[in-house]
Amino acid sequence: MTDLTQLEQEYKQVQADLKSVGDTLKGYAEKSEKEIKAHQQLSEESKANADTALAKFNELQAKLNDITQKLERPQDNPKESVQSLGQMVVESESFKNANMNASFRGSVRVKAPRSAITTTTTNIVAPDRQAGIIVPPVRRMTIRDLLIPGTTNSNSIEFVRETGFTNNATTVGESMAKPYSDITFELINSPVRTVAHLFKASRQILDDVSGLISYIDGRARNGLQLAEEKQLLFGNGSGSNILGIVPQASSFTPSLSVANATAIDRIRLALLQAVLAEFPSNGIVLNPIDWAGIELTKDNEGRYIIGNPMDGTTPRLWNLPVVETQAMNANHFLVGAFNMAAQIFDRMDMEVLISTENDKDFENNMITIRAEDRLALAVYRPEAFVTGEVTPTA
Missing domain, CATH: 1.10.8 (Helicase, Ruva Protein; domain 3)
Structure with missing residues (x-):
């Protein structure tokens, strides 16, 4: 075995x-x-x-x-290296058996493991054909990585x-x-909620495997990540929304009074608040604007307090990893025991469906790509999370 x-x-x-x-x-x-x-x-x-x-x-x-x-x-064997979502789609049996190209008619459904939601690869071949579409940069998602992973067969x-x-x-x-x-x-x-979206692409992209990989990675996976990250943080639990962590988190109420408290001081006091709730934090979530402000903090001699601009620095504060994501509201922070007090449950593997018969695809010589996944979030101890303003507003 x-x-x-x-x-x-x-x-x-x-x-x-x-x-x-x-x-x-x-x-x-x-x-x-x-x-x-x-x-x-x-x-x-x-x-x-x-x-x-x-x-x-x-x-x-x-x-x-x-x-x-x-x-x-990832395994040590390079032949078993982690694939991106796009690579999983074009190398799947469903895709190969359909013999997809620009003359293909019908639809193909491919399922990818949940690890494809957060995994990227840097060895994708750049497409030769320029489709006139600029793929946005992929934003690294990390909230899911902080949470306890899990799966479920229930709704x-x-x-x-x-x-x-x-x-x-x-x-x-x-x-x-x-x-x-x-x-x-x-x-x-x-309840388990569905995160999904559809988007169009030219039929000619089916003749360009490298282009299709890049397009699926840049649109399908990233689009789901953007929506999922926002839901995990701020979903209000109504309708088809997940009940996110921030609405359930405790408001920042410092136990100590610090004169002229800086953003760094306030985050340390929030970490203390989580410790007093008996769940020490394992991560800090900040908007990139606020993290940049903290990194730019200098002492009285003009020296940077955190990191070195020449060598860069791994985002860490108070010996904890900092997750900088635009899904977090500016001038707000979230700290907590993500690895103990909350868990994500995947109901199904991420699914990508490519169809040539949706809407006016036949008339317009286009294809439709749909990506979706289903998940639920369990917050076991809301007081293990603390949220507040990085800099107090009047």
């Missing part, structure tokens, strides 16, 4: 175990609700069982994250969220009653 096969089997087993523990937690939550209504408190046995299940759930989530990262890690995700914990643990004398700590839960349902 190869290491990859073994990892895949472990991945499936951990997913099954997570579902089982999740169902158990759901049962405890329902039982706890009944006990509170009947006795105004939880029994010691119920609390102990819930604590054990929660600990197991967190342990399995960490294990799932580790296995997923190993599965999606919604149900999970138990701990909504409060009052720690009443203390020293107890012999024969004295032990105090109860107060833990409250609620059952959350997060």
